[in-house]
Amino acid sequence: MYKGIVLKVTTEYAVVIAEDNSYCKIAFKEGLIPGQKIYFFEEDILISVAKYEREEGFKNFRKKAVALSVMAACIVFFILFNGVPGLESKGSSYFAVVSVDINPSVELRLNEGCYVIGVETLNQDGKKVAGDYLLGLTVDKAVSQIVKKAEEMNYLNSESDTVLMATALNSVETGRIEELMTQLTNIQLPEEYGYLIIPMERDEIEKAKENKLSLGKYALLDLAGESFQAYEVRNMKVKDLVTSKTIKEKLQEKQEKNQIKNKTKKVEDKKVEDEKVEDEKVEDKKAKDKNTAKNNPAEKVTLQGPYLENKQDNGKQDSIRQFITEKEPPGQGKNTNKGKPNNEELKIKQ
Structure with missing residues (x-):
């Protein structure tokens, strides 16, 4: 009997990483989901001996029977590897690291194919949004899942919130950092938040660990100079850090030099x-x-008796009546001929 973690599930099979860090393709069963810890048996492991026999013929199959026996016993890596192209052993060295900070802090370790082969949560909030379920996902899907979880748990809930991402290659092959930066920038994420993406150097991975910080928060600590101490940065929210005067000015300088990526808040722009x-x-x-x-x-308005009676604004009506009364010629009283308005029209300024 074997124990492992499900990395990927299809309608025909599931890819599992076993305790010995080997990868197995096992038969599909209802209820399997990525990140789930399971027990499985030898008979669950898919080794396509029948298909191989049909394709190679019985004669060739006999010649390679010994090799196939070894492959079946050891669960050979290159056959079972097809479920997740390029995926490496969890215990092997990683190609790059991507940190994601909101208030939860998470670090993802990637292989050369940009699949997640390691997950590290750096605080209690990080444990709530990340875990083994991210193993085997591409970096864009993993980051999307973290942001989605953070949003569901109200770590992201206003336009002032910012998601900080930082990445560094654990390799002398520095040429691919720009490629990884572009990949992170192009991830489809909710538009109402800010996204800050910072490239880092290989040696800064260790410096971040020494300060017990994520790669992203170490980047902000470095920008802050003497304004903040490591323990302060460790416990601060990203939106509070990036809006602090010193860090904000440094970020603007780097952005002007195109040294960092800042995904525009489309909602804010709108x-x-x-x-x-x-x-x-x-x-x-x-x-x-x-x-x-x-x-x-200002127009002079000609008003007649009937208009005065029908005017809706009582305040203006009283004023007009008073004005007319004051302007009546001496000796001339009110018109006693009902229904026959005075032939002389009264012109006043309204």
Whole structure:
């Protein structure tokens, strides 16, 4: 009997990493999900001997029977490896590291194919959003899952929140760092948050560990200079760090030099654009009102008796009546001929 963790599940098989760090392709069973810890037996392991016999013929099969026996016993790596192309053993060295910080802090270790072969949670919040279920996923899917979990658990809930990502190659092959940066920048993530992506050097991986910080938070500590101590950065939220004066200025400098990536908040940009359009509408209206007032000075309104009785604004109606009464010529009283308005129209300024 074997014990392992499910990395990938299809309708026909599942890929499992066993306790000895070998990878197995086992028969599909209902209920299997990535990240699940399971027990499985020798008969669950898929070794396609029948298919091989049909393709190679019985004669060739007999010649290679010994080799196949060894492969079946040892669960040979290159046959079972097909489920996750390029996936390495969990215990082997990693090609790159990607840290993801919100308040949860998580580090992902990747192989050359950018599949996750190791997960490390750096605080209690990190344990809530990350775990073995990320093993075997591509880096873009793993980051998406972390952000999704963080959003569901309200670690991300406002436009001021920022997701900090940092990456470094654990290799002398430095040329691929830009490729990895581009891959992280192109991940489809919720648009209402900010995403800061910082490239790091290989030696900074160890420096981050020495300070008990994620790679991303170590990057911010380095930018802060003497403004913050490691223990302060360790316990601070990313949005508080990136908005602090010193770090914010340093980040802006690096961004201007194109040394870091800053995914624009599309929602925030849209909000600014909407406000700009609204301001333009207000200014246009003011300009039109000004032109109207200039071209049309206060008009004299001709009012007759019946209009006064029907006017809805009682305040203005009383004022008009008072004005008419005061302006009546001496000796002229109210018109006693009901239904026959005075032939002289009264013109007043409204």
